[in-house]
Amino acid sequence: MQRRTLLKGIGASFLTGPVALLKPSVAHAIEPATCIAIAQAGIAVVRMFSKGGPDIASMIAAQTEMIKAMSAQLGVIDQKLGLIMRQLDEIRQLIEGIPTATVLESYRAKILGVQQRYLDAIDLYSATQEREGTQAAQRKYADHFERFVIEDLYRARSDLLSTYTSFSLVPLVAKALWIETDAMIMANSDGELISRRLRQYDEWFKAVASPDDKSGLPAVMASTADRITKLRDEASSDTKFYCANPWINKGPLCPGNDDWCRGEVMESKIYIENALAVSTEFDGDAKTAVLEMVELGIFAQDKRPWSWKLDTKKEEVVVDNFFGAAFFKQEHNVDVFTLTECSKVPTAVPQREARATELTKASLWWIALCGFEHSRTSSLSFIEDKLVKLAKER
Incomplete structure (x- = not known):
């Protein structure tokens, strides 16, 4: 059940409302509480991937302990779900060039469906593991993980990753990365296949930070940093x-x-x-x-x-x-x-006060962007760590 809490937490708020390709000029208008919810989800992803974990062979036996350590950090995301839902209309007014809400909801539903099957399988696996040992649990549920989790998740996220490159989807993709990697380990999948899947995620996480994309994460972060500097100069000049x-x-x-x-x-x-x-x-x-x-x-x-x-x-x-x-x-x-x-x-007070308010909102948006960025880099570090361990075990 701790694993269930973990996966309900990680990325739940983002599955319900991506804020992709926000126009830099108006991104600061997002409600402060929404920016904080984004940052908190980013913190959760960073904490989840902060340790690469043990080698692949011993990950199976260490699942319960790993989940216990991470659940405490990730449960906070669910608390923000209601807030994100209430802000969806406002957020969507700032979105440019992303799929419709209907399309996004379709992807969300597919991945949530896989998540539920994964959680159910983990509960069964854990119970068998306690009674009969890890090897018995793996023999009994490896095929189940493959058929009802890995294949369905692969289809859903492959379509998503190949169609949309949006930094707002980083927490959702990070969650899919965790589920798919964990499920493949639990199913004792071929190491080369796991490596191939990890590299697909690696390519996507790097693509959302392409320096050539004007709507990509680096461009939005740069424009936000410039805006903060400009507002700070205007609001704090000794005039x-x-x-x-x-x-x-x-x-x-x-x-x-x-x-x-x-x-x-x-x-x-x-x-x-x-x-x-x-x-x-x-x-x-x-x-x-x-x-x-x-x-x-x-x-x-x-x-x-x-x-x-x-x-x-x-x-x-x-x-x-x-x-x-x-x-x-x-x-x-x-x-x-x-x-x-x-x-x-x-x-001069009203104008200066307005600048100070804008500056605070821009700073909050910067916090949210840093949440996205460090979720992305933590995911990449996790991938690199697993690829190295897989290579050593060949």
Whole structure:
């Protein structure tokens, strides 16, 4: 039953709603909670493949222990399924160039069907293994795995992999990789055949990161990184906002009306505002996800993504039209006589606040993209590890 929890967790949220080929210009609009759900699924895949596992021969005997170790990390994905489902309509508005929802649902259903048969077979296998030993369980269920799991999964994922190259499908394909590899080991399949299947996955995981694909993962990550830099520069530039309140006549400069001292004294309150976006830690699930990704080495401690908030400082300075104006210009390099009246111009806060909000959303999308990328590279590492072990056992 622990294995059942594992496979329900890994990739469940993605099987219900791929977010493929998201337009870089609008990808940040995805709900923050959805980005975190994607990141958490990515963390689950990374943890699942973080250890290549023992050699092929001893994997069969070690299945129960391996599943126990991974189930704790993967169960969180199921908790996000409802959230992803509620966001599907929004996500699909951002999708470009991928199959229709009906087609995607068809693939999802096929793989879920295989998954259920796999889970049922594993339950039977495990029970027999406990009673009669590993060899007896393998003799009894090898053909079952081959006929009802491996063949059906091969057909479904082969069609998917040959037709669509979308980084949003990485968690789904990673799950298929795990099931197919595990089932072939349980069925005692030929090592050369396992290697051939692994190489097919290897080609696909590399294709979704092709540098020549403008909709591929590297291109989307690069555009998102550029957007974050641009927004950060806009939101955190040290540019103060100035405006002047109405000038008030305070009377003659010299009450005696001496010929050498003429003129009216005018005063105004100059409003100064400095609204800067400053980085701060995420909170809640986002903070947990970022810290886990730091733990896994996905982010360096000093380069992890941040949430952003506006730090606004305000002050008013009373100046007159004589020495006060001159001193103000000397200190601020601003001519008070050219300032717009405050009642006629909005402050800089709303625009800066909007930039800080966009920056936070873009950072969350970056977290999700890193989840995709490290799911992909972890899958490739798993494949490489298994290919090496298979080669040694020939």
